[in-house]
Amino acid sequence: MDKDFRRETVSRLRHLAQAFATNPREAARLVPEGLASYFEHPVDYDVDDSWELRLHQWLDVPWPCSERQAGQEVWNAVVREVQDRGLAFGRHTYGQYSDGDAALGRALWCTVRHTRPAVVVETGVARGVTSRIVLEALERNGEGHLWSVDLPHPFEPDLRAQTGIAIPAHRRSRWSYVEGSSRRRLPGLLRELGRVDLFVHDSLHTARNTRFEMERVGRVLAPGGLMFIDDISTHQGFADWVRGIARARTLICPSEDGEGLFGIVAPHPAGRAVRA
Ligand SMILES: C[S@@+](CC[C@H](N)C(=O)[O-])C[C@H]1O[C@@H](n2cnc3c(N)ncnc32)[C@H](O)[C@@H]1O
Known part of the structure; x- marks a missing residue:
């Protein structure tokens, strides 16, 4: 057995033992995830350098975009605000997340x-950065609601x-936090909602879990609906x-810090994503 493989396996087992100690029901769901991840492989995507322009073409709105600056200011x-609490911001600041x-965020x-x-x-909520961006934009729209399924750090x-x-208290009226793994909570939530206009995956970035979430959301995504899938390059x-x-x-979009990729997919061929 090679040394790296052994170290990785020991670290996974230690993590799993911690998860079982705090939440056995959710920890049991991590076992098949852990096993499946041994069969993952990175994917070498062709990055679309003009993704922001192309996204706006999909949305059928002018580029340069009048909203981009406002989004950057909110970001x-x-x-x-996160840093003012004395917390580091960015990569691997919420454990390994x-x-x-x-x-x-801009997209x-x-x-x-x-x-x-x-x-x-x-x-996937963690400290709630993508949630906050969505909630601020919904607030400015004056309509819409965000449901966030999240397993707090396992x-x-x-x-x-x-x-x-x-996410401050005054931005929570359009927000429902659904605690638990997506495997446990997402199917019921989707049944209840019946339709999703926009989906963001930022939870457990394994091939198995990403496919599961996309498959489930794909069944109820509205015509013209979009899915944003973070961290796509480390698995298939x-x-x-x-x-x-x-x-x-x-x-296929590069993250701002150049360390990862996120994907945007419009599964339905039909026309505009814009509703209003
Ligand atoms: C990458 S972080 C989310 C970052 C967040 N979207 C943001 O912008 O700050 C991943 C989050 O997903 C949670 N998580 C891990 N496994 C999960 C699962 N199976 N289902 C739902 N959430 C999960 C983690 O505990 C963490 O809160």
Whole structure:
């Protein structure tokens, strides 16, 4: 057995033991995730350098975009607020998980402002950066609601107090926090909602979990609805799912810090994403 493999396996087992100690029901769901992740492989995507322009073409709105600057200002304010609490912002700041990235934040801001979704679902909250961006944009729209499915940090209970701290009380009226793994909570939520206009995956970035969430949301995504899938390059989940959808359009977008990729997919061929 090679040394790295052994170290990785020991670290996973230690994490799993911690998770079982705090939440056995959710920890049991991590076992198949952990096993499946041994069969993951990175995917070498062709990055679309003009993704922001192309996203706006999909949305059928002019570029340069009048909303982009407003989105950037909201983003800067959210980062400042997190830092003012004495917390580091960015990669691997919530255990092994990271705060949302600026490019993804901008893409979400513009999409919510231009498409005015009524029903937004996301998975993965951590401190709540992407949630906050969506909530600020919904507030400016004066309509819409966000449901966020989130398993608070499964391995580091001390971090749980930070869940959603980027979302102040006065921005919570359009927000429903659904606690638990997406595998446990997403299907019931989607049944209840019946339709999703916009989906954001930012939870457990394994091929198995990403495919599961995309498959479930894909069944109820409204015509013209979009999915934003973070951290797609470390596993084959996004590529696999998209390959199975005959006429899906995709954008492969670089994160602002250049360390990761997120994907945007319009699974339905039909026209505009814009509702209003
Ligand atoms: C990358 S962070 C989310 C970052 C957040 N969207 C932001 O912009 O700040 C991932 C989050 O998903 C949670 N998580 C991990 N596994 C999960 C699962 N199976 N289902 C739902 N949430 C999960 C983690 O505890 C963490 O809160």
